[in-house]
Amino acid sequence: MTPSTSNPEESRLERGRKALAAIDGQAGDKVVAALADIAPDFARYILEFPFGDIYSRPGLDLRAREIATIAALTAMGNATPQLKVHIEAGLNVGITRDEIIETMMQMAVYAGFPAALNALFAAKDVFADLDSATG
Amino acid sequence: MTPSTSNPEESRLERGRKALAAIDGQAGDKVVAALADIAPDFARYILEFPFGDIYSRPGLDLRAREIATIAALTAMGNATPQLKVHIEAGLNVGITRDEIIETMMQMAVYAGFPAALNALFAAKDVFADLDSATG
Amino acid sequence: MTPSTSNPEESRLERGRKALAAIDGQAGDKVVAALADIAPDFARYILEFPFGDIYSRPGLDLRAREIATIAALTAMGNATPQLKVHIEAGLNVGITRDEIIETMMQMAVYAGFPAALNALFAAKDVFADLDSATG
Amino acid sequence: MTPSTSNPEESRLERGRKALAAIDGQAGDKVVAALADIAPDFARYILEFPFGDIYSRPGLDLRAREIATIAALTAMGNATPQLKVHIEAGLNVGITRDEIIETMMQMAVYAGFPAALNALFAAKDVFADLDSATG
Amino acid sequence: MTPSTSNPEESRLERGRKALAAIDGQAGDKVVAALADIAPDFARYILEFPFGDIYSRPGLDLRAREIATIAALTAMGNATPQLKVHIEAGLNVGITRDEIIETMMQMAVYAGFPAALNALFAAKDVFADLDSATG
Amino acid sequence: MTPSTSNPEESRLERGRKALAAIDGQAGDKVVAALADIAPDFARYILEFPFGDIYSRPGLDLRAREIATIAALTAMGNATPQLKVHIEAGLNVGITRDEIIETMMQMAVYAGFPAALNALFAAKDVFADLDSATG
Numbered sequence: 001m002t003p004s005t006s007n008p009e010e011s012r013l014e015r016g017r018k019a020l021a022a023i024d025g026q027a028g029d030k031v032v033a034a035l036a037d038i039a040p041d042f043a044r045y046i047l048e049f050p051f052g053d054i055y056s057r058p059g060l061d062l063r064a065r066e067i068a069t070i071a072a073l074t075a076m077g078n079a080t081p082q083l084k085v086h087i088e089a090g091l092n093v094g095i096t097r098d099e100i101i102e103t104m105m106q107m108a109v110y111a112g113f114p115a116a117l118n119a120l121f122a123a124k125d126v127f128a129d130l131d132s133a134t135g
Numbered sequence: 136m137t138p139s140t141s142n143p144e145e146s147r148l149e150r151g152r153k154a155l156a157a158i159d160g161q162a163g164d165k166v167v168a169a170l171a172d173i174a175p176d177f178a179r180y181i182l183e184f185p186f187g188d189i190y191s192r193p194g195l196d197l198r199a200r201e202i203a204t205i206a207a208l209t210a211m212g213n214a215t216p217q218l219k220v221h222i223e224a225g226l227n228v229g230i231t232r233d234e235i236i237e238t239m240m241q242m243a244v245y246a247g248f249p250a251a252l253n254a255l256f257a258a259k260d261v262f263a264d265l266d267s268a269t270g
Numbered sequence: 271m272t273p274s275t276s277n278p279e280e281s282r283l284e285r286g287r288k289a290l291a292a293i294d295g296q297a298g299d300k301v302v303a304a305l306a307d308i309a310p311d312f313a314r315y316i317l318e319f320p321f322g323d324i325y326s327r328p329g330l331d332l333r334a335r336e337i338a339t340i341a342a343l344t345a346m347g348n349a350t351p352q353l354k355v356h357i358e359a360g361l362n363v364g365i366t367r368d369e370i371i372e373t374m375m376q377m378a379v380y381a382g383f384p385a386a387l388n389a390l391f392a393a394k395d396v397f398a399d400l401d402s403a404t405g
Numbered sequence: 406m407t408p409s410t411s412n413p414e415e416s417r418l419e420r421g422r423k424a425l426a427a428i429d430g431q432a433g434d435k436v437v438a439a440l441a442d443i444a445p446d447f448a449r450y451i452l453e454f455p456f457g458d459i460y461s462r463p464g465l466d467l468r469a470r471e472i473a474t475i476a477a478l479t480a481m482g483n484a485t486p487q488l489k490v491h492i493e494a495g496l497n498v499g500i501t502r503d504e505i506i507e508t509m510m511q512m513a514v515y516a517g518f519p520a521a522l523n524a525l526f527a528a529k530d531v532f533a534d535l536d537s538a539t540g
Numbered sequence: 541m542t543p544s545t546s547n548p549e550e551s552r553l554e555r556g557r558k559a560l561a562a563i564d565g566q567a568g569d570k571v572v573a574a575l576a577d578i579a580p581d582f583a584r585y586i587l588e589f590p591f592g593d594i595y596s597r598p599g600l601d602l603r604a605r606e607i608a609t610i611a612a613l614t615a616m617g618n619a620t621p622q623l624k625v626h627i628e629a630g631l632n633v634g635i636t637r638d639e640i641i642e643t644m645m646q647m648a649v650y651a652g653f654p655a656a657l658n659a660l661f662a663a664k665d666v667f668a669d670l671d672s673a674t675g
Numbered sequence: 676m677t678p679s680t681s682n683p684e685e686s687r688l689e690r691g692r693k694a695l696a697a698i699d700g701q702a703g704d705k706v707v708a709a710l711a712d713i714a715p716d717f718a719r720y721i722l723e724f725p726f727g728d729i730y731s732r733p734g735l736d737l738r739a740r741e742i743a744t745i746a747a748l749t750a751m752g753n754a755t756p757q758l759k760v761h762i763e764a765g766l767n768v769g770i771t772r773d774e775i776i777e778t779m780m781q782m783a784v785y786a787g788f789p790a791a792l793n794a795l796f797a798a799k800d801v802f803a804d805l806d807s808a809t810g
Contacts, residue, residue: 078616079655079658081658082657
């Protein structure tokens, strides 16, 4: 995951692509594709900064990173599409459904019951979609 | 950490007191003391619900719980006193300084650079206080 | 509304159930039911802390409590489902439609016109549903 | 409180001045004075819209209006100076200290414990200032 | 755009109507119409304060005002209907689609990637509606 | 402002340094310096992404970019240190004091009067510091 010294800019993008695929799976691809006609540079920035720079850093494991993201998006309460992507991402990196629920419930303490409740219903939707897809 | 069946209400408060002491240490005591003359019932609720109910649940380890809280308070950006308490709480439950910094940096992705920056400066303050106290 | 001394934990839950039924009516039951398969403990916490502890306190009448909640949810602007529940709750405890509208309009001062506007449209929806149900 | 038909614009400003004086007392004057050299038109807008238009409306009593404002500013958590002004305003229009505390405690449910806690400490400051002034 | 001195209150409303028509076009009319049965006074306030007072001020051109509004609504992230109105308003006052996209992308820095992303998708919707209307 | 093809990663950082110096002046340097001992990588990210990537893009002039940032930080209301930096940055790129005041006043419409008011007082502080420094 170290960029090659000869072509660092491309490596950063490439590193981001790999991190996005590992973490968000197909949901990440969909976001990038949806930006293609309106803001393709923003798709590149998403790959480069959040995924190429931040999620690729060695100082915190992906499990902790996804718990942090699920907690923050639950607390902020105004980014449901991204919360749903990271519920799946959390499952992808080994967090259990119950741990996601615990993280969201805890947010009632810091951001209020409505924020926690709306996140729990988003999780319910994601889990139901996953169950029907694999059903 | 299971409440006794004969006196559940007291046990919930008692469980919260123990959890608060284990997690927040003296900082938690100060908050409870500061509420004594203005809203003593609210001090009790803090012990009972966040600590007696939520942090005492077995489904998520305290390390993950504190990363979630630090992430959320960083992202929300309007609760610096509580963020500082949980920076110390994170250290108390075994999160390293570097992991706290990583969690805050990641929040630039979800809540913007100012939120991350202000949290990093709060961490700098807390770390400096701890170093001077033990210096 | 005082919990029995012999079984305080059950009483707190029971007190919350009664408060929820009195305030939110069927809307509260639906939320509790929707949590049953994903986070049943969170349904219990909703009954116990907001309703069993807070709304059951004698220091503020339910009319003032619902105005406070409608104001806050209008200002926060990211909890429309809960705002709709509390528009109905406000009517249940004797606040008039016009007073709900006044409360929301006032929030333009503190949280901006979009927050007030989106709350007014939520109220319009709730009032229309009530009118068609009783039509 | 009805504007004269011959000079409605002046009356709106005048109505706002009277409402501000009745509600905020000297704290409102200080805000208007502090804007004099940087944004005097904004001082006029504050008198005209929030106070001349909104608070002067007959559909909701001032007691309910101040509970709504205290609730919203507590929940938003990023307007401590204005919250302090409205804690005093609440007392001015007949809300008791205990009712202000109850309103803030209730906000823990909707906006989290840190928001409620920071508002309670703002109230503690205001009450202490009032007590020392009248001491 | 200066109100007549003989009837300033009516002029303020009239000035707001003209500003709303020039800036928001039909979208503004729809909001006013939707408020007619629930909060007609609020429709008047929208015309008077934001449009009659603020947008009619000479100190900042409408292009800069709409960039400011698009930036703020993107960053706040909880007012999508109003953001869509102001995407169209921005185009009405001469901002290009690319400049709107640039403004939104920049908000990733201050309010995080989800806020920017959700605004970009709102812009995508508005642009598609405009293209299909003129197709 | 185009990165050299032979060493794009360094160029991005270098481009960010130049943009930061041009826009934020000494205030930007202070932020970078303050991060040196706690999160030096975050200082680099600030140079690279906001300044090297975003502010260096040709699609929107710096004047519009700073109005967007001042508007957003005013509306968000929880990033006063960064707002102050961008008040100075706005002046650096040619926005007048009156235009900054206009932008902030407009935010009363979208984020409420307290957010606008607190930003105006931040501007008053910055202007006074500048006047005393050049006095």
